Amino acid sequence: MIVQMLLIVVGLMLAAVVLVGVGERVRLPWPALMVVLGAVVALVPGLPDGFAVDPDLILPLFLPPLLFATAQRTSWALFRARWRTIALLAVALVLVTVTAVAGVAWALIPGIALTAAVALGAMVAPPDPVAVEAVAGQVPIPRRMISVLQSEGLFNDATALVIFQMAVLATVSGAELSPLGLALRFVAGAVGAVAIGLVVAWLARTVLGRLTDTTGRSALTLVLPFATYLAAEEVHASGVIAVVVLALQLRATADADEAAERITQSSLWNVVELLVTGVAFGLIGLDLRQVVVAAGDDLPRMLGHAAVVCLVVIVVRTLWMLAARRVVRRGDDAGTAPRTGREAVLLAWCGMRGLATLALALSLPTTLDSGAPLPYRSELVLIAVSVLVVTLLVPGFTLPVLVHALGVDDEAEAEQRAEREIVQRARRAARATVEFERRIRELPDEVGSRVRERVERLDAVLTGETHSEEERHRIAAVQAVRGQVAEMQAAALAAAREEVLAARREPGVDPHAVDRVLRRLDLRTVLLD
Structure with missing residues (x-):
């Protein structure tokens, strides 16, 4: 069984490498192609019904390296300048989406616990920064808007993760979900995560200053995201925020003379990001196979519920972006978005779900504290994966046409002037x-x-x-x-x-x-x- 799983992981990595080249030739985002491949893999006979990875390992394995790689592309100055946009998208929009999805799921699925419906809302609420970069980065979208989407994705994971963990805890234990407890845990977790991220960054800089070997310095940066995430989660802080703060602080304190190290680390993290993303998206097909088998004759009904939730997610994001345009336009920073109706439509269309949704869905427990199976787990995972597939594939294949139709690619020349x-x-x-x-x-x-x-x-x-x-x-x-x-x-x-x-x-x-x-x-x- 271990050898079989190892072969699957290696196969997914090779497929990711091949699909990167294929995506460049056909001008399509390779993560979207990886999702299609995962769906095909789910139908291959002879493969295991599920990928036997402990659900508690999904988040620590996938989120730290990908969050760290994405956060290195931004800066503290950008966050300070766009705090209004980040608050509207990374916190407020997540809360609204969770509420809307939870309400619809509770009404659609008879007998489902409200806490389980909230967990579903938390799974599908956060757009993913890795998916945004992989899909929107290949299209002539202004970098100003891509950076807004990435900033949203880096912090909305933390909001959704806190809600998800509290909702799952209440579901498996039978306790009530307290909004005040959620708020207090989020604030405490965020403050603790910021402190941990800054302390680890300071310690890392101290150690890096004593290391002269470029390979050793790069290896340390590869270990740091995992160590920071685990340390934060151990003290019940937000591992997501801690990793993001670590990446931002390391970039902010970088030495100008670290030319060779920057080139080495950039190449290293590009490879890590590609392989981890490929494996994660490939897992969609493997887990979907298990979900489809478990659904049995109820599959059509579950897919109908998934279609309704997908529609709710898209409508809520579109309406929120149109409303947020009025708030953002009152700000002084010209780099914020959305500032026009066209930008609001584009940002709404770029709400690609990705690794965060997948990791949360796969980490959903299989049993309650009493030992009984978790009710509706298969349907919850199926709905979450369906939202991921729809929000990733549809924008991935239609974004170039939409960008040209909206005319937002006119900013390319202005950005070239900035460079x-x-x-x-x-x-x-x-x-x-x-x-x-x-x-x-x-x-x-x-x-x-x-x-x-x-x-x-x-x-x-x-x-x-x-x-x-x-x-x-x-x-x-x-x-x-x-x-x-x-x-x-x-x-x-x-x-x-x-x-x-x-x-x-x-x-x-x-x-x-x-x-x-x-x-x-x-x-x-x-x-x-």
Whole structure:
């Protein structure tokens, strides 16, 4: 059985790698294709009816690395500038969605406990930042709007997770669900998570400062999200918020001279994110097989309930975005969204559910405290997975057409201008540091003589003659000039990196644009070294 599960995991990883290439060729998001593959896998005979992973391990295995990878693409300045939008989407919208879904599920499914209906609402409420980046990142959507969706996704998981855990606890124990208890637990968990994230980030920076090996430093950052998540959950704080704070703080305190390390870690986390996402979405098909088998003759009825819940989720998000537009427009930050009706429609359409919904659905307990099976578990999981599939596949295959129809891709040129402004800042910093113009004018103009000298040296090499004393002095002089030029380039690149990192900490600056410029500088620095 262990060998069979290992083969399934390896197969899902290979499928993810292949579908990334296929998605690029057919211009479709590969996570959506992975969901289709998972549905096909569910029909393959001979596979196990369920993937035997302890439900308590689902969240710690999948959420920490993916949250950490996504949070590294944003910044503290962005969160401070867009707190109004984040509060409206990551907290208020989650609460409204949970309430609406719980009410509909309680009315549709006779005999279901209200706490179980609330747990279902918490499972399907939070859009996923990983799905947003994988799907919307391939479409010419303004980065301003993608960053809003990512910011929403990073914090709505925490809100939904607290509600889910309290609802499940009340369901399996038979206790009542207290709104006041929910609020107090969320606040306490958030405060504790922020403290844990900041402390771990400080400790990590202290340790990283003593490690000189790039491989060891990258390995430490790979372990940190899991350790932080587990530490926060152990003290009943929010592991999600702790991991996000850790990633933000590590990026905020990064050294400008860590060029090689940034390149290594970026490649490492891209690979980790791809493989973990592929396995997680592949699990949809494997778990769906078990759910379909358990549903039996009730499958049509369950699918009808799932269709109603999907409609409720989409309608609630659309109405909320249209209403939120009026609140957001009163803010001072031009980077917030939605500010127009077109943006509200697009953000509503980009409410892709993903790994958080999947992880919560798979972590649903199978039994009550009394030992009896959890009522309606199969239907709850089926509805959650159905919402995930609909909200991921439908936008994934229709988003390019919608973006073109709404005309929101017109902002692409403005964002390119913003990136060019960051480049200009880096260039000015580099020139001011090393005084390029003055140094270059001081260098002697010996292009013609150097060509002749190199031809003469080539003749000497071909004839076996050794360099004369005068020629050796000349070579030493040339090498000295080259050393000065290399020093000038190193100083220029260092000044440019400092300026770019300073820009990343400023409100209103797109971290994604900064990271693109910073990566080009890092690559040039490594090549120079």
